[in-house]
Amino acid sequence: MLNALLGRKVGMTxxxxxxxxxxxxxxxxxxxxxxxxxxxxxxxGYEAVQIGFEPATTKNVTRPExxxxxxxxxxxxxxxxxxxxxxxxxxxxxxxxxxxATAPEKDxxxxxxxxxxxxxxxxxxxxxxxxxxxxxxxxxxEGTTGVELGVQVxxxxxxxxxxxxIVGTTKGKGFQGGVKRHGFAGGPKTHxxxxxxxxxxxxxxxxxxxxxxKGTRMxxxxxxxxxxxxKLEVIQADPxxxxxxxxxxxxxANGGLLMIKKHVMR
Amino acid sequence: xxxxxxxxxxxxxxxxxxxxxxxxxxxxPELKSGxxxxxxxKVVEGNRExxxxxxxxxxxxxxxxxxxxxxxxxxxNGVGVERTFLVNSPRIEKIEVLRHARVxxxxxxYLRGLTGKAARLKELRPLSAKQIAAKEAAKNAxx
Numbered sequence: 139m140l141n142a143l144l145g146r147k148v149g150m151t152x153x154x155x156x157x158x159x160x161x162x163x164x165x166x167x168x169x170x171x172x173x174x175x176x177x178x179x180x181x182x183g184y185e186a187v188q189i190g191f192e193p194a195t196t197k198n199v200t201r202p203e204x205x206x207x208x209x210x211x212x213x214x215x216x217x218x219x220x221x222x223x224x225x226x227x228x229x230x231x232x233x234x235x236x237x238x239a240t241a242p243e244k245d246x247x248x249x250x251x252x253x254x255x256x257x258x259x260x261x262x263x264x265x266x267x268x269x270x271x272x273x274x275x276x277x278x279x280e281g282t283t284g285v286e287l288g289v290q291v292x293x294x295x296x297x298x299x300x301x302x303x304i305v306g307t308t309k310g311k312g313f314q315g316g317v318k319r320h321g322f323a324g325g326p327k328t329h330x331x332x333x334x335x336x337x338x339x340x341x342x343x344x345x346x347x348x349x350x351x352k353g354t355r356m357x358x359x360x361x362x363x364x365x366x367x368x369k370l371e372v373i374q375a376d377p378x379x380x381x382x383x384x385x386x387x388x389x390x391a392n393g394g395l396l397m398i399k400k401h402v403m404r
Numbered sequence: 405x406x407x408x409x410x411x412x413x414x415x416x417x418x419x420x421x422x423x424x425x426x427x428x429x430x431x432x433p434e435l436k437s438g439x440x441x442x443x444x445x446k447v448v449e450g451n452r453e454x455x456x457x458x459x460x461x462x463x464x465x466x467x468x469x470x471x472x473x474x475x476x477x478x479x480x481n482g483v484g485v486e487r488t489f490l491v492n493s494p495r496i497e498k499i500e501v502l503r504h505a506r507v508x509x510x511x512x513x514y515l516r517g518l519t520g521k522a523a524r525l526k527e528l529r530p531l532s533a534k535q536i537a538a539k540e541a542a543k544n545a546x547x
Contacts, residue, residue, distance in 0.1 A: 149420045152470050153427055158446065158495035160470075165420045192414070374423075381419055393416075 140291055142276035142399040143169050144191035145382060147306065149392045153373060153383065163373055166304075166382040168398055169292040174207055174267050176285055177275070185278050187285055190270030199269040208266040208287075217252055224249045264288075272395060279400075294377040301369045301401035306389035310362035320355040365389040369401050427470045429492045433499055435474055437462050438507035438525050443476065443489065444497035455497055458487060461525065464511045477515060479523075484516065504528040 145168030152160045175188035196204065201211055213221065265288045278285065296302060316322040316338035325334030338357065342350050367388050374383040388396060435441070442459040460478030463486065467473050472491040477484060489496055505525035515523055531539070 146414065146416075148416055151420055151424050153423065154492070154494050157448075158493060160490060160493070163423075165423055167414050167416065167419055379415065379419060379422070381423070383423060 139279055139282055139295060140187055140276050141279050142397050143291060143295055144171055144189065144272060144274055145169065145396045145398055147388055147390055147392055147394050147396055150387065161385055163383050163385055164388045166384060166396060167380050168382040169380050171291050172267055173285060173287055173289045174273060176287060186275050187278055188273055188275045190268045190273050192271040194269045194271040196269060204269060206262060207268045208262045208264050221252050274397065292377045293375045293380055293382050296372050296375045298372055298375060300372045302372055302384065303399040303401050304367045304370055304388045305397040306365060306394055308361045308363055308365050308389045309391050311360040313358065314360040315357045316355065319357060319360045424470045427492055432491055433501050435462055435465060436504065437465050437510050437512055438505035439501050440503040441476060442500040442502055446495050446497055463515055
């Protein structure tokens with residue numbers, strides 16, 4: 139089966155463990171996700187699956203995306219109008235033809251194209267899925283077969299007591315100094331120090347090498363990066379409520395998108 | 405393409421509340437600071453579990469929902485002992501409220517500085533039927 143699922147962080151709380159200890163947990167609303175594309179070794183060079191999460195309204199999804207999900211695309215407003223006027227004209231002409239019985243005029247190139255587009259709108263064969271707010275690619279467990287378009291996956295992917303890795307984007311902290319960003323100690327607080335309390339200290343040697351080495355830890359933008367919280371224990375997985383309760387904290391703010399992966403020992 | 409599609413809303417916060425409320429105990433009496441309580445606390449000794457009573461004054465109430473906790477203070481052998489418990493903890497077998505007291509704050513930190521008679525709290529008893537009747541009579545007499 140799939141090795142990952144998408145979800146949203148709801149928040150943290152605590153639950154009581156079997157021996158009465160309070161366990162800090164994160165509540166995640168995960169799934170249901172729908173398989174929107176199956177990538178095969180023959181076709182794409184590797185095995186994977188694309189899944190969609192959270193229903194979206196059609197107007198909020200781009201036309202290429204709709205085509206990818208197998209929807210027949212609505213014509214643009216101008217196109218629709220052109221076609222309508224054309225059809226109306228045709229109808230009135232039909233009436234006239236019945237009386238006069240003259241040869242029908244050929245459609246203009248534009249109209250022909252529109253008719254072709256309308257007849258051939260479905261971009262991907264197969265079922266129309268979604269549309270979804272989020273599409274992500276996930277891997278497959280080894281030896282998995284029978285994953286098809288439109289298959290729905292939910293939290294039953296995970297069992298209680300299993301370990302998972304959770305990928306998310308951390309909260310952005312803005313531009314931060316070395317003390318917060320890298321855990322520098324800062325300067326002495328006393329003994330006549332002024333303005334050195336949170337200074338980073340030396341950033342390298344003197345004339346040799348005569349430059350600051352690349353990758354030297356300094357102040358800068360902190361947070362808003364993809365982080366994986368590894369080996370978190372699943373406390374509860376309830377497919378009925380799309381509920382996943384995981385021990386410990388996960389990256390990002392409440393409401394943030396998470397990818398929950400099965401933990402693999404490497 | 406379905407124009408009138410039903411977009412199911414995520415449960416969100418309701419999910420968290422549901423998980424929390426599943427943790428709450430129903431058999432917890434209403435606690436107020438100043439109450440004298442007797443607790444039966446489960447204590448694990450080796451691989452045996454036994455109940456240990458702990459009696460004292462509720463000195464502090466804080467938190468809400470699952471994290472609601474209270475601190476019980478008592479004096480044993482002249483030493484003040486304070487233990488903090490989660491109200492909904494399954495480690496507590498029973499909470500028994502013995503007495504209520506008239507207190508004017510939620511956190512009775514001032515008890516820490518007091519000993520002996522000064523550390524007593526004025527007991528608050530529910531009015532007896534006789535007292536209620538007397539009060540009514542007084543009210544009527546005034547009117």
